[in-house]
Amino acid sequence: MARAIVITSGKGGVGKTTVTANVGRALAMRGKKTVLIEGDVGLNNLDVVLGVEDRVVFDAGEVVTGRATIAQTLIPVCDKLCLLPATTHSVEILTSDVFVTLTEALKKEFEYVLIDSPAGIEEGFYRSVKGADEALLVCTPHLTSIRDGYKAARFMGSFGIENIGLIVNRVRSEHVLDGSSFRPEEISESMHLPLLGVLPEDDEVNTYGLCELDKMRYAFGLIASNVDKGERKIYDVLSETKGIKNKLKRWLS
Amino acid sequence: MKQRDLVRLKRVLLTDQMRIPNGMADLLRNDMVTVLDGYFELDKKSLQLVMTIEDSGLYRISVQAQASAVRKMQTI
Numbered sequence: 001m002a003r004a005i006v007i008t009s010g011k012g013g014v015g016k017t018t019v020t021a022n023v024g025r026a027l028a029m030r031g032k033k034t035v036l037i038e039g040d041v042g043l044n045n046l047d048v049v050l051g052v053e054d055r056v057v058f059d060a061g062e063v064v065t066g067r068a069t070i071a072q073t074l075i076p077v078c079d080k081l082c083l084l085p086a087t088t089h090s091v092e093i094l095t096s097d098v099f100v101t102l103t104e105a106l107k108k109e110f111e112y113v114l115i116d117s118p119a120g121i122e123e124g125f126y127r128s129v130k131g132a133d134e135a136l137l138v139c140t141p142h143l144t145s146i147r148d149g150y151k152a153a154r155f156m157g158s159f160g161i162e163n164i165g166l167i168v169n170r171v172r173s174e175h176v177l178d179g180s181s182f183r184p185e186e187i188s189e190s191m192h193l194p195l196l197g198v199l200p201e202d203d204e205v206n207t208y209g210l211c212e213l214d215k216m217r218y219a220f221g222l223i224a225s226n227v228d229k230g231e232r233k234i235y236d237v238l239s240e241t242k243g244i245k246n247k248l249k250r251w252l253s
Numbered sequence: 254m255k256q257r258d259l260v261r262l263k264r265v266l267l268t269d270q271m272r273i274p275n276g277m278a279d280l281l282r283n284d285m286v287t288v289l290d291g292y293f294e295l296d297k298k299s300l301q302l303v304m305t306i307e308d309s310g311l312y313r314i315s316v317q318a319q320a321s322a323v324r325k326m327q328t329i
Contacts, residue, residue, distance in 0.1 A: 154270070
């Protein structure tokens with residue numbers, strides 16, 4: 001049975017779109033037919049992160065008005081991965097009920113429907129969440145992000161979404177080691193949410209959309225595996241501090 | 254993370270859950286003063302009202318105040 005998963009956070013700038021794109025690709029690489037829906041209709045960036053912004057011809061709003069079919073609108077990103085774009089022009093058209101209809105239609109064609117939610121808990125959040133069966137909540141190890149994420153999780157609970165997995169992004173191993181940052185396990189326990197993934201802080205994530213760095217691909221692959229198979233394999237950020245080479249690097253810095 | 258930071262995180266998350274409307278604490282405090290002042294010679298400024306929520310979701314409300322004497326009760 002197809003699964004519609006909303007990727008949300010409450011707070012902006014924590015990596016929702018990056019997680020949506022990379023987990024989507026990792027699911028596709030596992031052989032799962034996956035579609036990504038742009039839920040941040042007014043401030044869409046999923047097309048840019050995926051590197052397909054020049055290929056957007058139609059958008060979800062034009063499917064609703066009958067100017068294009070879903071098949072014409074979907075943009076193939078790679079094998080088994082597509083994007084349903086939504087641009088600023090369609091803000092008025094794409095209501096929450098329309099989003100539910102689109103999600104349900106895509107669930108018939110794909111195994112995974114990932115919805116990239118906008119920040120905040122206003123109309124755009126509601127639109128993205130309403131059609132979802134479950135959620136991935138992204139936060140960083142900062143108090144403000146955790147607080148907003150917790151509020152978003154509680155709102156989702158009131159929409160009937162009980163299955164919420166936590167992804168802690170931008171975890172710096174040296175900060176975890178010296179105790180200046182919350183550990184992902186501490187965040188998971190405080191938020192009462194199961195930890196589904198940990199992503200290390202890396203400058204390359206900010207430079208490129210789809211992460212090509214080995215450790216990032218590995219970390220996203222673990223999340224996709226956890227989503228797909230219900231496992232709990234978590235990337236060990238402290239592995240970066242282990243070994244003689246890394247210890248020497250820390251002593252010299 | 255240091256213990257005090259963890260305690261702060263948990264306190265922030267719990268406080269957000271309380272769903273107590275703005276100003277409710279002031280209203281409750283004023284009511285408490287009115288009630289207790291009927292029984293005691295109350296130092297009204299000393300009244301402290303603390304509302305917390307436990308992990309289980311239960312609210313804990315504590316009221317602390319000082320009084321110099323018990324008022325005389327009048328019976329009919």
